Amino acid sequence: MNQTQSPTLPIQEAESPILSVRNLTTSFRSDDVWKPVVRNLSFDVPPRKTVAIVGESGSGKSVTSLSIMRLLPKRSSYIEGQINLGGQDLHTLSDDEMRRVRGRDVSMIFQEPMTSLNPIFPIGKQIAEALTVHKPLSRSEARAEVIRLLDKVRIPNAASRFDEYPHQFSGGMRQRVMIAMALASKPKLLIADEPTTALDVTIQGQILDLIKTLQDEDGMSVLFITHDMGVVAEIADECIVMFRGEAVEMGPTENIFLRGKHPYTRALLSAVPKLGSMTGRSLPLRFPIVDVLTGDMQPQRDVIDTVAQTKSPVLSVKNLTARFDIHSGIFSRKTAAVHAVENISFDLFEGETLSIVGESGCGKSTTGRSVTRLIEPVKGSIVIDGHDVMALNRPALRRMRRSIQMVFQDPFASLNPRMAIGTAVMEPYLEHGLGSRRQAQEKAADLLEKVGLKADMMRRFAHEFSGGQRQRIAVARALMLDPKVIVADEAVSALDVSIKAQVCNLLLDLQQSLNLAYLFISHDMAVVERISHRVAVMYLGEIVEVGPRAAVFENPQHPYTRKLMSAVPIPDPSRRTLKRELSVDELRSPIRSLKYVPPVREYREISTGHLVLLN
Template sequence: MVEPVLAVQNLNVDFETDQGSKQILHDISLAVHPHETVCLVGESGSGKSVTSFSVMGLLPQNGHVASGSIRFEKQDLLKLSDKAMRRLRGDQMSMIFQEPMTALNPVLRIGKQLTDVIKAHQAVDRKTAFDQALALLKQVEMPEPAKKLQMYPHELSGGQRQRVMIAMAIACKPQLLIADEPTTALDVTIQAQILELINKLKDQEGMGVLFITHDMGVVAQIADYVVVMKQGRIVERGTAQTIFEHPQNTYTKKLLAAVPDVDAPHIAQHSQVTDEQPLLAVQHLTKVYQDKKQLFRKRAAGLKAVNDVSFHIYPGETLGLVGESGSGKSTLGRTILGLEQKTAGKMVYAGKELPPFNHRQAALIAKMQMIFQDPFGSLDPRQKIGDEIEEVMAIHHQMNAQARHQRMLQLLQAVDLDEASANRYPSEFSGGQRQRIGIARALALDPSLVICDEAVSALDVSIQAQVLNLLKQLQDKLKLTYLFITHDLGVVREISDRILVMYLGTIVETGTTEQIFTNPVHPYTKRLLAAIPRPNPESAVAARQRNEQILAEHIPRPTSTELHEVEPQHMVVDF
């Protein structure tokens, strides 16, 4: 039998806290063999990342291995010195981190960061290291690799930054690659490409891969063997096929149930659009960003982020807006709210044209609110969440202090948080809880229209399901109307009545949820659907093979914004 490249036996890890020592990992045992991908699965807080940091010797100062062993290529890592571990890291064992923007140095060019890794582990000159860096970017299928070497991390897209991290991780041909949530919050199409790339590199280089994720749909795409963790313990393990076909543990079943099954024959009945007046009508809306270098040229075209977009949202419905990063979704939402200034077109809310933001009355601003993608980034870390919610009402001069406090407590109750939460800071909450706080704050002014901008994209799939259910309940109770912006068609299927598909600033297809999922017409819609992870290993393989051509196809920029009817309520542009 082939010896494992990594063998973890009875690993116990403790963290020192203000309340004393706390055990985080309990008797963790797992093995990773060459040419094998082992998926470590669980929600946030289950101990997945602590396990990987223990293997890499990167535990924080207050954490330590209490007992157990970690063997890499028959070496006991817990007995190695810091200097010996540094030689191993990045050379024989490497790690891809969840958020490449924070893992990469923002002030160094990509080429410099890649060559530094190569020179740290290999006795090569600068030119050889640079040539190797270029070859690595080609290996991870980076477009225009020579150009990317000269760029900074912020100049790359999320998918491109993740390719840089993968290139850095495989620079010295490691025997073990640890991938810690490498596709979380990436577009489904980019996610599919990254998963395919990791699979390809594993086969080419013969690596063992420890892949950490919370998404069982992703697990189905990539896993040979699965280890399920909950609260620092392994609750189930087995081959991918066994875990998906015959799960034994209740928690494993819960994770599987949380993945939207887009291939299910039944699609939930959605409400039909009525003949009443739309709550919001967007007509020929265009937003152009001028290149600062081109400002004084007469024919500067600029970047058309939103291109001649028209649609309606009716009271009480949820309109899904889907597309990849850079498609113009968030710009469209921000322009509707007045956070971006439109270039052309008009927006009509409740029968009245929306003026620029600085000319909007407070009552109108209150009626249109947003739930942001990053709840932690949108909350003040120095302010208690009760004060943050009350502050929104105070700014709009709504109610006296006592009434605002009561309203704040009611809002916390509405999003399933207790009253004691009001006196806690954002850092004391989980990601799902922070998003609930964001929802409560958005509802503080009793809005009619709520724009949800990637509101669940960074959450665990089980937490996603909880937040989506909460949004549905609040919609029914408070008669809310949602514009739900996301890159994930699996998520939008769960909540939307109708869907707009946006590609390079243009609406290329629109229809009911059932029409978009059962009869997609535009190639871009088909690509988005093809890239959704299927929660079944066998169907995932078949889908990957069946849709490989679709994902590889080049989709040209739309030449027209005029939509033509396919069937009632189902429209598509020429392509």
């Protein structure tokens, strides 16, 4: 797109915009050359409205918000254009004047609240500081106002939590604390930079509802930055689609969703899984992929049913229990235990995907690590490809792990940054003594091609790849040992929407060609519905509902299953005014006393294979 033809959201005739950005260009110094990463961007944020900037990693949306707040490093960044907030050009303000504007006139909340909150100060003191910087308040006045703000953002028992520290709050409650801090001085504009991306689906729904409610109560404007088109549909009045530093499309959200013209807009929309779109289908379904440059739909192939449940399961788990001891006191005695997984059972067959879903803390990741004995279960039976996992000694356990491999959420953390990716992919093959180095290189090159990369990339390092490419590398490494089962622990949760669709399609293709079984661990109900054969819903360490994917999604029986499904954002602009009124209670603690005896649980069979826990 020609820079001089960048689209602009029109100024509202009735009222002047709260924020007006004109011809914003932000450049970064690289090798003594200034390289623009945001080019010629112009838009307005009207009073009491929400404008969303949507795009994937590298599109320039977060740089735009940091440019508005003037939070970019001066030595390595250069900002051009006009940024007008309430009639004041922020670009012309001194550093001291800009510090007074931040928090008072415009506030910002970030994606990860734990990196924004100081871990050594109580949250009440941190919010009070945001107040007293702009207002002369006594200690008692500041405390009263902080408690009022905590109540306002729906934190239960606000007065008693004033002196608690960030680590004592869940992720969703920490984000509420950040919102309270941002609202402390009643700003005209709130900038929310991916505030729900790292949160569970129910917590995300609560935060979206909260922002809508606070906007209605206080009349503030919101600039919402996200890569999730479902979130955009539910919260934004107007939408700006960014691609490679430019605004490629702008307009009312309804127009963007129903009449979006740019290929990238259509690509983003096509990649969003829609809850309920699998009604009437028994098999998983690949994600439609649209070329971001041409708008052409890539050809799709049907998923063939490779599950043969007449055979013995490749993974069988019976009465699995995993607990973590809590020690306290001078002598560090065992005083309690975290009941992370409590007496769960399931089977997994060749060519099948069994998804385990639930919020953070429900025990799903502990389940995945327990079946591989990365965590030692307290009791239970685990049989993988005929091996009694609980009875294996260390050498035998090491050999058994050739049959089951894990793909983790953050591939960058699981790849050695000092090791070329070819070496990282070959490492398990060589460590298990399965062949020569030449054979390892040939197999690694073949697998990299199979996961959509090129063999000549083997000499590159992890930092030279995008997040989606690193996840493909992690999948290739897991396949080096020809496993029967892959445990995918939130393997697509941190990826952009189109990259997530590509990796999910890759997993489906590999399952079909290699007859792999997946234990797919996720909190994303819409993705789970798309790729699963069966689904198990976990809550507080227990499976509360399990069954064929169609049965669970089309006829959910447990209240927690229904809660998870009702919280999923749906890419439908007509739902923008909808508020789910989800409970703000935090997930109950799984910590139990040493005398605690778990109750005997019973399940009711709703239909063939569809079981629900009786309360």
